[in-house]
Amino acid sequence: xxxxxxxxxxxxxxxxxxxxxxxxxxxxxxxxxxxxxxxxxxxxxxxxxxxxxxxxxxxxxxxxxxxxxxxxxxxxxxxxxxxxxxxxxxxxxxxxxxxxxxxxxxxxxxxxxxxxxxxxxxxxxxxxxxxxxxxxxxxxxxxxxxxxxxxxxxxxxxxxxxxxxxxxxxxxxxxxxxxxxxxxxxxxxxxxxxxxxxxxxxxxxxxxxxxxxxxxxxxxxxxxxxxxxxxxxxxxxxxxxxxxxxxxxxxxxxxxxxxxxxxxxxxxxxxxxxxxxxxxxxxxxxxxxxxxxxxxxxxxxxxxxxxxxxxxxxxxxxxxxxxxxxxxxxxxxxxxxxxxxxxxxxxxxxxxxxxxxxxxxxxxxxxxxxxxxxxxxxxxxxxxxxxxxxxxxxxxxxxxxxxxxxxxxxxxxxxxxxxxxxxxxxxxxxxxxxxxxxxxxxxxxxxxxxxxxxxxxxxxxxxxxxxxxxxxxxxxxxxxxxxxxxxxxxxxxxxxxxxxxxxxxxxxxxxxxxxxxxxxxxxxxxxxxxxxxxxxxxxxxxxxxxxxxxxxxxxxxxxxxxxxxxxxxxxxxxxxxxxxxxxxxxxxxxxxxxxxxxxxxxxxxxxxxxxxxxxxxxxxxxxxxxxxxxxxxxxxxxxxxxxxxxxxxxxxxxxxxxxxxxxxxxxxxxxxxxxxxxxxxxxxxxxxxxxxxxxxxxxxxxxxxxxxxxxxxxxxxxxxxxxxxxxxxxxxx
Ligand code: MOS
Numbered sequence: 001x002x003x004x005x006x007x008x009x010x011x012x013x014x015x016x017x018x019x020x021x022x023x024x025x026x027x028x029x030x031x032x033x034x035x036x037x038x039x040x041x042x043x044x045x046x047x048x049x050x051x052x053x054x055x056x057x058x059x060x061x062x063x064x065x066x067x068x069x070x071x072x073x074x075x076x077x078x079x080x081x082x083x084x085x086x087x088x089x090x091x092x093x094x095x096x097x098x099x100x101x102x103x104x105x106x107x108x109x110x111x112x113x114x115x116x117x118x119x120x121x122x123x124x125x126x127x128x129x130x131x132x133x134x135x136x137x138x139x140x141x142x143x144x145x146x147x148x149x150x151x152x153x154x155x156x157x158x159x160x161x162x163x164x165x166x167x168x169x170x171x172x173x174x175x176x177x178x179x180x181x182x183x184x185x186x187x188x189x190x191x192x193x194x195x196x197x198x199x200x201x202x203x204x205x206x207x208x209x210x211x212x213x214x215x216x217x218x219x220x221x222x223x224x225x226x227x228x229x230x231x232x233x234x235x236x237x238x239x240x241x242x243x244x245x246x247x248x249x250x251x252x253x254x255x256x257x258x259x260x261x262x263x264x265x266x267x268x269x270x271x272x273x274x275x276x277x278x279x280x281x282x283x284x285x286x287x288x289x290x291x292x293x294x295x296x297x298x299x300x301x302x303x304x305x306x307x308x309x310x311x312x313x314x315x316x317x318x319x320x321x322x323x324x325x326x327x328x329x330x331x332x333x334x335x336x337x338x339x340x341x342x343x344x345x346x347x348x349x350x351x352x353x354x355x356x357x358x359x360x361x362x363x364x365x366x367x368x369x370x371x372x373x374x375x376x377x378x379x380x381x382x383x384x385x386x387x388x389x390x391x392x393x394x395x396x397x398x399x400x401x402x403x404x405x406x407x408x409x410x411x412x413x414x415x416x417x418x419x420x421x422x423x424x425x426x427x428x429x430x431x432x433x434x435x436x437x438x439x440x441x442x443x444x445x446x447x448x449x450x451x452x453x454x455x456x457x458x459x460x461x462x463x464x465x466x467x468x469x470x471x472x473x474x475x476x477x478x479x480x481x482x483x484x485x486x487x488x489x490x491x492x493x494x495x496x497x498x499x500x501x502x503x504x505x506x507x508x509x510x511x512x513x514x515x516x517x518x519x520x521x522x523x524x525x526x527x528x529x530x531x532x533x534x535x536x537x538x539x540x541x542x543x544x545x546x547x548x549x550x551x552x553x554x555x556x557x558x559x560x561x562x563x564x565x566x567x568x569x570x571x572x573x574x575x576x577x578x579x580x581x582x583x584x585x586x587x588x589x590x591x592x593x594x595x596x597x598x599x600x601x602x603x604x605x606x607x608x609x610x611x612x613x614x615x616x617x618x619x620x621x622x623x624x625x626x627x628x629x630x631x632x633x634x635x636x637x638x639x640x641x642x643x644x645x646x647x648x649x650x651x652x653x654x655x656x657x658x659x660x661x662x663x664x665x666x667x668x669x670x671x672x673x674x675x676x677x678x679x680x681x682x683x684x685x686x687x688x689x690x691x692x693x694x695x696x697x698x699x700x701x702x703x704x705x706x707x708x709x710x711x712x713x714x715x716x717x718x719x720x721x722x723x724x725x726x727x728x729x730x731x732x733x
Contacts, residue, residue: 012477012628015469015489016233025233028203029190029265036192037066039254039264040120041247042110042127043273044102047136047657048339051100051109051129058126059112064119067258068127070110071097074253079221087309089249090215092276092342094309096246097253102131103309104341105658106273111250113258136339136657140280140305147303147334150313157321157331159386164297164328168288171297172364176285176357177724180305180650181278181643182271182662183346184669185464187235189275190265191248193255200227200255204248205234207241208501209460209494215244216252232492237464238640239345240275242503247274272662276344277650279305281316281353285361293371295380297328300358306335307342314350319435320358322387322590324380339657345503347640348700351436352707356644356725359432359708364721372415373431373712374401385590393589393689394696396620397433400596403681404431404618408598417719425602425611428717434595434705438622438687438696439506442581444497445514447476447522450573451566453551455480455487457518461499461511462492465636466699467629471508472515474626475693479519481549497577505593505697508625513691514580521576523548526565533568534560585689595619595701597641599709603717608732610646610714616679617706622687622696630698634680637702643670644703645710649726 019025044051056068074097075081081095087103089095096108110127114120137143165171192203193216200220206212209229217224234241247264255262266274286299300320306312317331346352366373381398384391405411413429414420420427445459457476461468469489477484490496499511527543530553535541547554552561566574600614615638624630647668653660661667686694707725714732715721722731 012470012474012626014467014629015473016463020233027187027190027233027235028192028205028231029263031192031203033192033194033261035260037113037115037258037260037262038117038120039251039262040112040124041108041250041264041270042124043106043270044109045105046102046131046133047105047138049102049131049133051102052132053130054110055128056110059123062119062123062126064115065112065123066115066260067113067254068110069097069113069250069254069257071099075099077257078219078253080219090218090243092243092310092312092344093249094246094342096250104273104307104339105656106270106341108246108250108274111254113254113262138338138340138652138657139654140282140303140336143336143338144282144303147336150311150333150335157329159329161297161328162330163286163299165286165288165299168296169291170365170368171286171288172361172368173286174361174364174723176283176360178281178353178356179725180280181346181648182650182667183238183240183275183277184271184667185236185238185240188266188268188271189245189247191251192261192263193252194261195255195259198222198226200252202227202229202252204229204231205241206231206244207234207237207462207464207503209462209492210498211501212244213494219249219252220256229494230492231462234462234464238347239349239503241464242345242501245275268664269662272650272659273341276342278346278349278353279312279343283357285357287361287365289365289369293369293376293379295324295326298326299330300354301332302354303334303336305340305343306337307340308337310342311335312343314345316350316354319351319354322382322385323358323435325382325386326380347637348436348704351700352644352704355432355434355704356707359705360711360723363708363712363715374405374410377401377433388590390588390590393591394622394685394687395592395594396683396685397594397596399683400594400618400620404596404598404616407679407681408600408614408616410598417716422602426605426717428601428603428713430599430709430711430713430716432597432705432707432709432712434597434701435592436505436700436704438509438591438593438690439504440509440513440582440691441500441506442579443499443511443514444577444579445511445518446497446575446577447518448573448575449522449562449566451563451571453486453561453563456490457487457515458490458496459499459511459514460491460493460496461507462502464502466633467626468502468507468511470626470629471512475512475515476519479516482551486551505699508695509691509697512625512693512695514578516692517580518576518578521578522574525574525576526553529565529569529574530555530560534565589689591690591696593621593696593698593701595705597706597709599713601710601713601717603714603732608729610727610729610732612642612676612710614676616681617702618681618683619698619701620683621698621701622685622690623694624682624684625693625695627682630682631680633699634702635678638678638706639670639675641703641706642674642710644725645707646726
């Protein structure tokens with residue numbers, strides 16, 4: 001099974017670690033298929049209008065060109081397109097090459113398929129489009145008046161009195177702005193599509209092989225079983241691969257029309273418009289409290305950018321509804337539809353944006369109350385979820401404040417702004433809290449023990465970076481009390497038992513539970529076999545009386561190796577497959593992961609240059625399954641949070657409706673020099689209700705609350721409130 005991850009690490013290192021750092025891990029664009037051809041996309045250069053004419057002749061006649069696709073020859077060939085006139089096919093995906101309309105700059109208008117990549121690139125340069133331009137809108141500020149509710153049934157949230165904060169003894173009102181953020185994982189969007197008859201094999205950059213499978217099958221209205229999606233390695237995604245995009249559809253269509261395998265890999269520039277982004281958002285927070293700091297009212301409003309053809313929506317204002325104990329809360333969420341490509345979830349989607357505003361506002365209120373910002377949070381600590389009035393399944397946020405504050409040395413902080421200096425630099429300390437849904441959906445895992453004692457764990461989850469393979473392996477290692485040399489993991493393939501899309505901090509909770517249940521079921525089966533072939537006294541021994549350890553099943557001092565067990569039974573292997581999913585505990589408890597991020601930074605008093613010098617992130621994510629990988633993922637989130645706060649910003653040139661900084665030179669992601677020592681503190685207490693393994697998930701809370709911690713630290717260091725991200729030095733000085 002060449003395509004599958006199948007490497008046993010010696011210890012709790014990632015199952016794919018050595019492969020990844022030695023070039024052995026195959027990403028979707030790296031598969032060698034005989035007769036492969038190369039697809040290169042031509043993006044529109046205008047933001048809105050229509051294609052009056054498209055001259056593809058020169059491209060078609062260029063050397064090595066097999067086909068040029070566009071709306072002129074694709075539309076009728078895709079069965080699904082005929083079904084309805086909507087521009088959208090499945091969630092958030094605009095139909096590629098559907099008609100002559102231009103909806104955003106960078107929209108694919110044609111694709112050249114050639115025998116080499118270089119020839120395809122050259123031919124693509126020969127395509128000439130003549131457009132009829134229409135006036136475009138890309139400026140959020142100028143379009144707020146046209147904002148709409150996310151859908152006709154969407155209701156604004158109101159708990160008791162609207163705008164009650166205005167009646168409080170002390171209140172603040174503030175607006176917070178955040179620009180577009182582009183996911184920009186290292187691995188570019190890439191796909192190989194290969195039709196053989198009416199069967200399709202796709203090597204895909206995807207966070208969910210099954211959602212991709214369903215989508216491609218639906219394009220051609222074929223049975224999903226005819227489509228195999230393979231993605232054992234994904235080089236980062238951050239949300240950009242939560243669903244398929246037009247470039248992927250174009251490739252599947254190209255492979256069908258040409259009857260050749262087609263590979264497409266986006267350029268970095270195309271990554272800015274062809275695979276989504278975190279939408280630019282303007283927020284308003286009004287928050288009021290008594291003089292003693294007891295919250296009276298929170299009003300949180302958000303206006304988020306989306307495309308003209310879709311209503312991408314996220315939970316930006318949700319956390320304000322339950323984060324703090326507060327009698328009066330109202331939230332409003334609006335979409336500003338413009339001539340831009342479609343956004344998609346990114347790194348703590350919604351909540352990262354919303355908690356940026358709420359946690360900055362809490363800091364502003366704390367200063368107005370002359371109160372420590374942690375004290376203000378603890379005074380309004382929600383013991384039960386105020387939105388649904390359910391108890392939390394587990395909540396150790398208070399412990400996060402405590403251990404984090406201690407580690408960063410919060411007590412050394414002089415709360416007075418611009419009062420602390422070190423080595424001539426202004427010193428700022430800031431704090432921000434994070435919260436995210438702790439989900440669990442359904443997944444299936446298979447556990448197979450063979451006659452050599454090898455234990456193989458299979459589930460189709462894709463691993464976009466957090467170390468899902470080692471998580472699965474670790475659950476099996478714990479279940480079988482083994483150091484893991486004989487444990488192998490296979491994932492990222494629709495031929496494996498189904499698992500959900502990797503996203504929303506769900507995988508460990510969901511797939512980990514399936515692995516746990518499959519391992520338990522396998523052990524139960526081993527006990528049955530033991531009774532049939534090993535027990536000689538005719539007695540039935542309870543499952544609980546057996547111990548499984550280091551490759552042996554042990555009963556009352558008698559140890560039988562797994563290989564002996566299987567051989568005595570005359571079998572080649574023992575295998576079980578188990579589906580595992582949430583029960584009705586979701587009706588009884590509120591489930592969330594929590595984090596508190598502490599930041600210490602230096603600011604140069606003259607230039608305003610910000611240097612984060614220490615980050616402490618304390619997290620309550622239930623039981624930590626694999627500490628090394630959990631720590632790495634938290635560090636990744638912190639790095640993303642530093643980018644969100646200080647450097648990352650997608651900038652449009654509104655005159656043309658195009659990105660002005662669509663490359664890594666101008667769109668700044670943090671580099672090593674920007675990253676300080678990072679301490680990750682785990683509460684590491686299992687959640688008793690979420691699932692059998694007690695893990696709540698931490699992918700998203702790793703970033704949520706980090707940007708406000710930095711913004712608050714900037715205020716502490718300088719006395720200046722910067723309310724629009726990123727906090728660049730020009731805004732400080
Ligand atoms: Mo994550 S934004 O759910 O990939």
